[in-house]
Amino acid sequence: MKSSRKKNVTQNEESRKKCVIHYLSKESSLEDDDKGNLAVQLRTFLRDKQYHKEGRSDHKLFTFLADVIPNGIVITDKNHKIEWVNKAYTSLTGYSFKESIGRKPGELLQGKKVDVAKKKRMSDKLSRHIPFTEELLNYKKNGESFWIRISIAPVFDENNEIQNYIGIQEDITERKLAELQAEQNSKVLEAISEQANFSIFLKDGEGRYLYVNPEWRRQFGLDKKTVVGKTASQLLDKNIARALKSQDRMVLKENKPVLGQELITNGHGPKYYAISKFPVKGISGIKKGIAGIAADITEFKLIEEKIKKSESRLNLAQRIGNIGSWELNLEENELVWTDEIYRIFEIDPDQFGASYESFLDLIHPDDREIVDQAYTDSLQNNTPYHIKHRLLFPDGRVKHVEEHGETFYNEEGIPIRTIGTVQDITESKLIQKQLEDSLHEQTVLLLEIHHRVKNNLALVSGIMQLQAFETTNKETQKFLADGQSRIKSIAIIHELLYQSKSFSKVNLKENFLKMIEHTRHAMNSNVKIDVDLDLQNVSININQAIPCSLILNELLTNVYKHAFKNRPHGIIELSLKEKNEMVEIKIRDDGNGLPGDFNLEKPSSLGLTLIKTITQQLDGHLEYSSDKKGTQFKLTFQKKESKGSSSNLI
Template structure:
């Protein structure tokens, strides 16, 4: 049975987006793999501890009525279930996408459901089914297929699910091989016989594994032209290769007769095998060292001591004195010897062992810490054997051995195991450990596939030797500012590969210098060269479009200027004053719109206007056009407000009508006048308030602005409705004021949909 750590390892490596659920009443999310997080854009913080039914994940539909019943069924029957769900966001029947879902129970030692693995695959229905296909669908099938799915398509979908399950089962079985008890030949013999079962055409599939010159094959293996392989190196000079061959030709898929998922599978298999082989090699090295140490214990009396119970004389050999950190002239005694052992548990254990040896004739063999004569801590192996005469202990002797090196080797092995557990070995990212000077102390094997540089070539070199000169200063500052236990994201920078080309790399850097299992900076890096090149192309394309858009606004402004100029010529030649006034009104309206287009092509934004500047330019332009005899003072009290062009145009036209009316009528017969413009946002910064006041003659008493036949007033009413704005007029003895308020709206695009 797989352990939790093995399940987690396989779960993380599977290319299918997957969740691990607890079989409780809410089916709480226990874990999510990287494929799921990438697919959904979610984070583990969003998911862990949440009920599967409370999660909204866009294209992956979880709010399906049947899902809870199906999960309960899996928990009770302990049987895996597969089903097909329509993906959220489908539009039309010509191109329907589906999520293939498998629910796989994982049992504990008591054969109860411990976890449920929830995996998703995605397929597309590219056939527009006829009514005959739809009517032939079996309404009684056990899966929630929709009515547009034909029987043939169901078979394809189910076959695809079966292939994914075969691949996962293969990876599970490989992961379940116990490297703690198997030798490398036993491991690879078992693995090579498991491999063919994970491939689509397993009836003609045979496998070969080659490691360090040794070859392991299935019984019927032979070389063919229909093969798939993966290779890696273990510990620099131990090549490992895995190969799958079909004995007969099969249909062409993604990579010859093989599926792209099978490429992911063979890469995951070789990663798992390389990690297991590395652990076996480590164990063998440790066993060899332990054997040598055991032989040394048997063949040599490293240091001897003897205590005479009658004379109370304690004798140490010269080597024993050296082991304990003293010179040849040192004369030991019992009390000082006991006090050499580190205060606490070490001293207590030794005192009890010596007491039991003397009183109960029990020899001892212990390893304890001492504070040596030189003041340093040492691990000492101490053995003691009592010698009795007539039931009385007369002598007590034993050996002392410094085992600090072996203890350190054991601790190093434990630290190395913890290091491997702390790093993600999924084969997609480059993982490295750097010391405080940015020298590499560990690099994952993926360095060769990503950069073409074997991992061992990095060791001892400095990271900045590979980084582009223009990026070094930025990265140096980020690294120096990173405090212990903190993590930062380093945006893309250039990194030289084996061929001298610059690759764009992004890195997440974590400072774990205080963690004895790591003792450095963990760098998790990813090659984003293709994304950067695509971004650069997009930026160039965007720049071209912005230039074109600016040119369009410029041409529109020029064309409006031509139209207004022609109308001005017409107005100068027109003798009818009423027609001339209407032409002038239209000229001002056209200039209002031309002014907006002018601002757009002169600014950095093609969708928003600095509305305060727009109003000021508009009013001054109207004043210049009318050239009134009255001395009119205009006071602007306007906040810096950006307004979407789709609201800026109609609002500007409203301002134009109000200001034009003031210049035409408010100050007739007056030598001077005042106009106040106030523009502000409400507290929530979502509402805009605009007021225009003048101290002119005011409105006629019988004027009804809602029923007036005036074109200007009608335009104000229509444009206000289109802005969903409220507006009103108020007139006092000294002042007439127009007020308009509306909600700011981020309408998409730059076309004025309100007109």
């Protein structure tokens, strides 16, 4: 009797062990219909009121097995409040055994991203006491999200009343995230395919289209329903279909990608396409198939044609302009020339070594070192290459060429290639030599003219001075002296032009300095006169310089003659400035002031008449002010680049 009882106890423990191991395994599901016998034993196990006694061997066995199983186990009462959880559950959720007891799993684990439809479905099955399995997004105690696959089944007592619910949780976070990522990737790829501006298609082994993207459909003017399940022969022009089928056969036969170009005429007119087709493998439901991408390269083809035409025009332009282009690969020491350079150097391309050293051999021996050094310096200093040099031919002829080049460097700063041009400038060199010779002759001639004008004016001035010595009439002497001073002001201009070797521009500052010195010497005044200068460097045309000199001469002469009568000392201030092409000349003295009847508009002397007339010739403006503290004249005029004589007065 005892032996039989002991045998039954052993059998019960083994059955319970099998039951727990089965339902706690990763493959278990408490809603499977074919496991009824084990389910009955588990429910019997849970109905056992002695189950909760700590000393029971079957309780210890269950607890041991439940704690070593990697899946989480939750046992709730009929109101869904937790009565027991295993270690895997607490490890997975972060909630301890004590924190979990008496709480509903949903209160602890569900969060902001709960699937409302799935939650409603689970609640419905729980209310109807139906076992189920779901995949849920839960949240740990620390807020971290995780995915579980949970199987929940009700447990009934001997009266078939609901007693407990048991749930087994499997952590599927890694698998679920991979699935979600794969789903996201699939959506991204689908979105890319749907939005791509090139055609994408998939066919089965018989050539039937399984998928075409919107761009493919747009190119051929077909909708998705019309295309799927049809072949190219059923959809497209027979010539196009024949070409596409030929490519398909090649892909399937050789089992490798095929690249090509096709000219296809559709509703959009003739179009060029670059097509890449390749065999597809590992796609569910397709034993063998063909996928492909077709890009519309019509625009590139048109650009290619334009480039060819452009190259043709460039070659023509190079031939007309005697200019060719070259490229030197510094890594390979390979030199590439256009046809025009071969023509300039008068060599056969087949006989040229196509290297930098071969190029140097063609240069005039006297220029080789200079050319080589110029190119080397450009590489070392990362500066543009530019030089003019000669070519020496076997028959003794010499050509002049001009080279420009720019070097490109890699990320380490090492020069890798130079691109440049060579132009035959022999003819322009000859013209330049002729122009330089002619210019030199004209320069010598003009300098001689200025020199002779200056000397002739000096001669006239000398004659007038001799004439003044011959007469005793004071008025005549004054008249001759004034004329002499005016001639001297003009002579100074030609003297400056001769000294500067300029034919048209005069530096007014230098001119004014010489005129002040001349006036001081000519007037030989007994009054001590200080001259304060504020002169900028202003260069103007000779046709404006001579009038300026005459006006300054008249004003300075008048100051020396009249401003400081009966005074031992006087001050003259002279300024010269330029701003925005406007020239301003001021002359001020601290003398006795102008007489009361002074009127520039109605000049009473030759000097004032000259000042008024020449101011008008300059298109200038002359204003003055005078009081007991002195007099100021201010002349302003616009700089002009007039040529030739601008007045009968000069």
